[in-house]
Each structure stands twice: as structure tokens, then as C-alpha cells.
Amino acid sequence: MSTDPSDHRLAVVGGGVMGTNIAALAIGHGVPVVLVDVSEELLAQAEETIAFKLRHAQLMGRLPADRTPAKLLTSLSTADTADATTVIEAVTEIADTKAEVIGEVSRIVRPGTLLISNTSCIPIDELASAAARAEELVGVHFMNPAYMITMVEVIRGPRTSDATMTAVNHLLETLGRTGLVVNDAPGFVINQLLHPLINSAARLVQDGVAPVEVVDGLLEGCLGHATGPLRTADLIGLDNLVDSLNVLYERTGDTACRPCDHLLDLVDAGKFGRKTGEGFYDYRKLAS
Amino acid sequence: MTDRTTETTPLTAEAVESALTGYLTEKIKTGIKADDDIFASGLVSSMFAMQLVVHLESTYDLAIIGPELKLDNFRTARAMAALVLRLTEDGVAADA
Ligand SMILES: NC(=O)c1ccc[n+]([C@@H]2O[C@H](COP(=O)([O-])OP(=O)(O)OC[C@H]3O[C@@H](n4cnc5c(N)ncnc54)[C@H](O)[C@@H]3O)[C@@H](O)[C@H]2O)c1
DSSP, X not given: OOSOGGGOOEEEEOOSHHHHHHHHHHHHTTOOEEEEOSOHHHHHHHHHXXXXXXHHHHHTTOSOTTOOOOOEEEESOGGGGTTOSEEEEOOOSOHHHHHHHHHHHHHXXXXXXXXXXXXXXXXXXXXXXXXXXXXXXXXXXXOSSTTTOOEEEEEEOTTOOHHHHHHHHHHHHHTTOEEEEEEOOTTTTHHHHHHHHHHHHHHHHHTTSSOHHHHHHHHHHTTOOSSOHHHHHXXXXXXXXXXXXXXXXXXXXXXXXXXXXXXHHHHHXXXXXXXXXXSSSBTTTSOO | OOOOHHHHOOOXXXXXXXXXXXXXXXXXXXXXXXTOOTTTTTSSOHHHHHXXXXXXXXXXXXXXXXXXXXXXXXXXXXXXXXXXXXXXXXXXXXXX
């Protein structure tokens, strides 16, 4: 692979928050995308979201001016990943679901195809065991929104090969991203730090120590965080956050990672954050 | 005879500006003047910029595309009013 966008064909499996982010990033950088999800309805919604995110990226000046946006195709079948040079899985943060998708896709694509997991917390080596060729899997933790934040966390599993690391560097350069490489662990660096912080912030609200705006206001105003932990949680999606915290808690036993009741209650009430219009904040009324 | 005056009243920069400062003040819950840069002041995130794009497109029946889709056009109520006037024919909304 090279850093010429015309040498890349990306398949993205999972068209939720992150799949649409990554697809918009790639298309905007001239890399064509096949997006796979499980229903026509989800694919139609994802297509609309990607168009919206592409406009957002353009509005914010985050797309290279010299590249024509590439094509987006959608599909219900992982068989359509066969021709890709890279497959990125961005399905739900459930280890069994990811293992199934990685196992299936790795048997469809040609050997030598770059295989990326966008998992938040599941160790790469655990997922690599499901792949036909463990050495071809690498973790790339794209940030949300992927087209706005240029830095990504790259997770090299113990079995990830040098050739895979070279290929991922080429892809990231093509997409205008910079990666910092870390070793494998549950939650890697970012989410082993961020997720317990968010959970603790939610617990402070639950215990009545401070309301949502005050918790975020203190971390933004005093510690210089660009976005407070609870607003960040709403951006991530509280359903995904709970899944990720469960992954961390099951693998580390750290009680700071056991999702607090307030977080679970919001998810039970269908308040997933921005994607449903309400989470810790109500986005239907406020500028956000 | 139907009175069509309201439909054909040309948009003026002042009218659009004042509608937009009202909209921003309501959304941001802070008094906003026509030339306040809402992004520089950290009052809103970049996500809100797209909310503004959609608001202008639906309110004034516009399509904001190509080189006009840039943040500088949305920094202040004044810049947005100028954009609306540029994109509406002779200062009259496209559906009038
Ligand atoms: N949300 C974030 O901010 C964020 C940031 C970085 C990484 N991640 C990680 O990215 C991944 C996706 O998260 P998300 O927030 O986009 O979740 P999401 O719930 O918004 O989207 C997941 C998508 O995967 C699809 N899916 C599930 N099983 C599938 C299958 N077998 N085949 C095809 N599609 C399938 C679902 O239909 C859904 O559209 C997770 O691993 C998450 O932890 C999320």
C-alpha cells in the first residue's frame, strides 16, 4: 500500500457513530468506502449521517482541498469486503460480536489485507484469536468525530506483524491522521483513563455532589478540558460507554469501571446522549 | 384579492440579523450581539455550526454548498445575514 488514495479501498463494518465518522473521513480524503451493516434501514440512516458529517468536515475546513470525495457503497453482506485493501470493524463493543465479524471478514479478504479493529476497550490479542491470520489485525482507536481529531491511538497486539504496522501507517497518512502506538491492554491508554473518569463523574451527579453542568464546568474551567466528561459521554453514546465499562470491569476487576446506577438508568430510559437527542444533556433545546 | 405583501417583502440585512441574534440568544442562553464571534468566545462547539447551517437552510430555503460552506460565514449573526442575502435572489427568499 502507498499513501496515494487511489491505492486504497476501505470496507467499514458497522455504520453507527464511529462507522459513519470513519467513512466520512475516508471519503473526504478520496478513499472509496463500502459500508456494511445489518439492515437496510440502518444503512439508509448511515448514508444520511455520512453526508451530514462530510458537510461538517468541509465547514470546519478539515478536508484536503486537492482531493475529490470518493464513492460510498452500502451493503448488507460482509462478502462485499472481498475487494478491500483495508477492513475496519466498528461494530458494537461486544467481544463475541466483534470476534464473529473479524473471523468472517478475515476469511473473505485476500491474505495481506489490513484488518483494523476500532474497539474502545477489548484487547487486540483477544480479537486476533478470531482472525484467520492474527498478525494482520491492529487496533486503531479513532476519536469521535474521527474527521475532526487528527490524532489516533494505535494498538499493536503482541502478534501484530511489522508489515501490518507499515500498512496501517500508510493508511493513516493517507487519511491525514497521526498515530501514537501503545501496547495491548484492556482500554489501552485512553479508555483506561477516560472511562473510569466519566463513570466517576456520573457517580458524583448520582450522589448529589454536583449537577451535570457543574461537574463539566469544573473540568473545563479549572483543568482545561476542552469538553467535560459528561458532555464527552453524551458524544460517545451512553449505551456504548456502558458496554465499554463492562469490558473493562470484566477484564481488570477495577470497581471504578463498574457502570454506576445513574448511567445504567439513563441507558434503560433510552437516553443514549447525542444520538437519541438526550443523555446527561437535552440536545433538542440547547445549542450543543 | 389576496394580500401577498408579506411573501414578497425583500429580506433586509437588519431583519435577518435581528432574527438570528434572537435565535442565538435563545439557543446559547446568553445575550448575543450581531457581531459577537460565537466560536471564538467558546460559547458553542463546532457541532453547533452544523445546527446553524441546517437552521439557515430550512428557515430561508437555501442550499449552502461549495465554497460558501465555511465557518467564517457562521461566526456572527452579521456574517450569517450577509450569507443569507447573497444566496437569496435579489434579497428575496427563493420561495417567495
Ligand atoms: N462512540 C464513540 O465515541 C467511540 C469512539 C471510539 C471507538 N468506539 C468503538 O467503535 C465501535 C462502534 O461504536 P459506535 O459508537 O459506532 O456504536 P453504535 O452502536 O453507534 O454502532 C454500532 C453499529 O454496528 C452495527 N453492527 C452490530 N453488529 C453487526 C454485525 N454483525 N455486522 C455489521 N454491523 C453490525 C450496528 O447495527 C450499529 O449500526 C465500538 O467498538 C466502540 O467501542 C466508539
